[in-house]
Amino acid sequence: MAHFPKPAEGSWTQHYGLDTGPVSYEDSVTxxxxxxxxxAIFKKTWLNVGRVEQLPRVGSYFTREIAAANTSVVIVxxxxxxxxxxxxxxxxxxxxxxxxxxxxxxxxxxxxxxxxKYHGWRYSTTGDLTFVQQESEFFDLDKADYxxxxxxxxxxxxxxFVNLDAEGTTPLVEYLGELGEGISSYPFDKMTQxxxxxxxxGSNWKLFIDxxxxxxxxxxxxxxxxxxxxxxKLSQVGYEALAYKIDGPHGMVSSWxxxxxxxxxxxxxxxxxxxxxxxxxxWDAPDIGIDELPPGVNPAxxxxxxxxxxxxxxxxxxxxWKPNWYLTYHYWPTSYNTHIFExxxxxxxxxxALQRLQxxxxxxxxxxxxxQDGNTLExxxxxxxxxxxxxFPLNDQEILLRHLHTTARNYVNNYEQPQSxxxxxxxxxx
Amino acid sequence: xxxxxxxxxxxxxxxxDWAIPTEGARYAKRLASTMDELQAFYDAAFxxxxxxxxxxxxxxxxxxxxxxxxxxxxxxxxxxxxxPVEVWRQARVPDSxxxxxxxxxxxxx
Numbered sequence: 001m002a003h004f005p006k007p008a009e010g011s012w013t014q015h016y017g018l019d020t021g022p023v024s025y026e027d028s029v030t031x032x033x034x035x036x037x038x039x040a041i042f043k044k045t046w047l048n049v050g051r052v053e054q055l056p057r058v059g060s061y062f063t064r065e066i067a068a069a070n071t072s073v074v075i076v077x078x079x080x081x082x083x084x085x086x087x088x089x090x091x092x093x094x095x096x097x098x099x100x101x102x103x104x105x106x107x108x109x110x111x112x113x114x115x116x117k118y119h120g121w122r123y124s125t126t127g128d129l130t131f132v133q134q135e136s137e138f139f140d141l142d143k144a145d146y147x148x149x150x151x152x153x154x155x156x157x158x159x160x161f162v163n164l165d166a167e168g169t170t171p172l173v174e175y176l177g178e179l180g181e182g183i184s185s186y187p188f189d190k191m192t193q194x195x196x197x198x199x200x201x202g203s204n205w206k207l208f209i210d211x212x213x214x215x216x217x218x219x220x221x222x223x224x225x226x227x228x229x230x231x232x233k234l235s236q237v238g239y240e241a242l243a244y245k246i247d248g249p250h251g252m253v254s255s256w257x258x259x260x261x262x263x264x265x266x267x268x269x270x271x272x273x274x275x276x277x278x279x280x281x282x283w284d285a286p287d288i289g290i291d292e293l294p295p296g297v298n299p300a301x302x303x304x305x306x307x308x309x310x311x312x313x314x315x316x317x318x319x320x321w322k323p324n325w326y327l328t329y330h331y332w333p334t335s336y337n338t339h340i341f342e343x344x345x346x347x348x349x350x351x352x353a354l355q356r357l358q359x360x361x362x363x364x365x366x367x368x369x370x371x372q373d374g375n376t377l378e379x380x381x382x383x384x385x386x387x388x389x390x391x392f393p394l395n396d397q398e399i400l401l402r403h404l405h406t407t408a409r410n411y412v413n414n415y416e417q418p419q420s421x422x423x424x425x426x427x428x429x430x
Numbered sequence: 431x432x433x434x435x436x437x438x439x440x441x442x443x444x445x446x447d448w449a450i451p452t453e454g455a456r457y458a459k460r461l462a463s464t465m466d467e468l469q470a471f472y473d474a475a476f477x478x479x480x481x482x483x484x485x486x487x488x489x490x491x492x493x494x495x496x497x498x499x500x501x502x503x504x505x506x507x508x509x510x511x512x513x514p515v516e517v518w519r520q521a522r523v524p525d526s527x528x529x530x531x532x533x534x535x536x537x538x539x
Contacts, residue, residue, distance in 0.1 A: 196535035271512040274479045353502045354488035361509040371526040
C-alpha cells in the first residue's frame with residue numbers, strides 16, 4: 001500500500017514518460033561503449049570541478065584530473081578576481097604545467113603566475129604567455145600566439161563547472177534547468193566546514209550513481225546499522241519517496257527521514273543518544289539565515305521531509321539534509337569498470353568543540369555506509385561482466401536509475417547519429 | 431604519567447594514545463586493534479562522554495587549549511570505534527573487503 005501519493009498516471013516512471021520494461025546494463029560492462037560515453041558525455045557536458053571557496057583570493061588555483069576526457073585542467077582566480085580554467089599543458093612542448101611531486105595527482109595553492117617546471121615558460125593567471133626562456137633562440141615566436149588553452153568555465157550557486165566542448169553554447173544555468181534554479185538560493189556559501197573523502201571503486205561510474213539514486217536498498221543493505229526493532233520495521237515498510245522530479249538530463253528524489261532527532265531514542269545507537277548526531281547530521285540545526293527553504297527543496301512540502309538528492313547529469317550529486325548541511329558526490333570514470341568516487345560533507349563551521357565532535361560523528365557514520373555501498377558495487381560489476389543476464393527489471397522507486405541510463409544512451413546515440421537526434425530533454429507527460 | 435587531558439578526565443590517561451589528530455589515523459588505529467582493545471577503550475571513554483560534551487561545549491574552536499584539543503580528538507576516536515563496538519562486533523565494516531574511503535580534506539582541528 002502506498003504511504004505517499006503518486007502521480008495520476010499511477011507511477012512516477014510513467015508520469016515522466018519513461019518506458020517500464022527491463023533495462024539493459026550492457027552500458028556498464030562494455031569497453032567500447034565507455035569510449036563512446038567519454039566522447040559523447042564527458043567531453044560535451046558541464047562537469048562540476050569544485051566550489052568558489054577553494055579559490056579564496058587572487059592567484060588561488062587547483063587542478064582537476066579528468067581521466068574520462070584524458071586531460072587535466074587548472075582552475076584559477078585571475079588577477080581581476082574572475083574564475084578561469086585552462087588545459088593544464090605548457091605551450092612549449094606539452095609538459096603538464098601545474099603539479100607537485102606526482103604528475104598524476106591533483107594539487108592546489110596560490111601563485112602570481114604559472115611557471116613550467118621543464119623550461120621555465122611563464123603564464124599569467126589570465127593565461128597569457130609572459131616569459132620565454134632564451135626567447136631570441138626561437139623563430140618568429142609571438143608570445144601572443146601561445147597563451148594557455150582556455151576551457152569554458154561558469155559558476156552556479158558557488159559551484160564551479162567546466163565544459164570541455166569548446167564549440168558548445170549552452171550556458172551552465174540553462175543546462176542545469178529547473179532543478180538547478182529551484183535550489184540556487186540555498187545558502188551553500190554558509191557551509192564551509194569541509195570533510196572530503198575519496199575512494200577508488202571497482203565498478204562502472206553509473207552503478208554507484210544507481211546506488212545513491214535509490215533508497216529501495218536502504219532497509220536491506222544497511223539493516224545492521226539500525227537497532228534490531230527498527231531494522232525489522234523498516235524492512236516491512238520498505239521505501240517510498242515523497243516525490244521525484246525529472247527535468248532534461250537531471251533528476252531528484254525527495255525523501256523522508258525522521259532521525260534528526262529520532263522520534264524514539266531507542267531507534268539510534270548509544271553514542272548518538274548522547275551526542276545528538278548521526279547519519280542524518282547533528283540534530284540541532286544551525287542558523288542559515290533563511291526563513292523558508294528554496295522552492296526546489298522538499299518540493300512536496302512534506303512535514304516528514306528529511307533529505308533531497310539531486311543528480312545533475314552526468315556525475316554530480318547534491319544532497320540537502322533537513323538539519324542544514326549538505327553533501328556532494330562525484331563519480332569520475334577511470335575505465336569502463338572503475339571510477340573514483342568523491343564524497344564531500346559541508347557543514348556550517350562549528351563554534352565550539354562539541355559541535356565539531358557532533359559533526360565528526362555524522363561524518364564517520366557516512367563513511368561506514370559508503371564503505372558498504374562501494375564494496376557491494378564490485379559484487380555487482382563482476383557479475384554483470386559475466387553477461388549471464390543483461391537486462392534487469394527496475395521498479396518505480398528506481399526511476400532515477402532508469403532515467404540516468406536512458407539519458408546516457410541518448411547522449412551516445414546523438415553523438416553517433418547526429419542526424420537523427422533523440423531529444424535529451426524529458427519532462428512530465430501531464 | 432604526564433597529564434595530557436583536562437582535569438576531570440584523568441581516568442582516560444591510559445587511553446591518551448587515542449587522542450589522534452586526523453580521521454585517517456584514527457581509523458587506521460581502529461583497524462589495527464583487536465575487538466578487546468576497542469571494547470576496553472569504549473568502556474573507559476563512554477561513561478565520560480556526557481561530561482565531555484559539557485566540557486567541550488565551553489571551548490571555542492578557534493582558541494582550543496592543547497589539553498582540550500586532545501580531549502576532542504580522543505572523543506573523535508570514540509566516534510570512530512562506536513560502530514565496531516555498538517553495531518558490527520568487528521573492526522572492519524562487514525562486507526567491505528579491501529575497499530577504502532580516505533579523507534583527503536578535513537578540518538585542521
